[in-house]
């Protein structure tokens with residue numbers, strides 16, 4: 001077994017001990033409300049999204065209702081999440097597409113999801129994993145940074161990181177691991193907070209490391 005695989009196996013075991021439960025961080029009631037919440041979470045914290053969505057979903061929690069809300073009103077409600085003009089238009093437009101093309105349902109495919117305005121591969125992966133139980137590995141900034149600090153990828157870009165992680169972690173663990181890594185990153189591994197030499201996981205994984213890891217964005 002190669003070293004990278006040994007590291008990956010150790011990570012699976014430690015994260016399972018640390019985070020046996022993985023509640024979904026974004027509050028939602030169905031695939032549509034999760035899709036909207038994930039879209040809102042771009043450049044915004046999950047905590048803030050969870051503060052905003054109750055008001056938005058009280059106004060409209062289905063595509064049928066959302067298309068009747070003026071874009072300017074959606075924009076006002078979601079303003080604290082940032083990028084409000086773009087996100088509000090995307091929410092309105094994608095709701096119309098769901099009605100026109102999918103009978104008001106959220107499509108259960110990467111292709112269908114990624115065609116929707118405001119929905120990229122990461123958002124589609126979260127919805128596929130968390131709403132439909134399809135194995136996916138959405139790479140956000142925490143995962144991108146940790147995968148580099150743990151020596152699992154050279155971290156050229158998020159696509160490469162996703163590919164590298166999918167190779168070393170078993171497919172049936174992707175969805176849970178994705179959340180466990182995010183939880184660990186939030187708790188221990190902040191953007192500038194650590195040089196990669198401090199806590200249990202890095203020191204166990206990189207015992208020969210003598211200098212801090214420089215992570216790529």
Ligand code: SF4
Nearest residue numbers: 189194196198199202
């Ligand atoms: S040692 Fe630092 S970089 Fe490594 S996992 Fe811990 S907090 Fe993150």
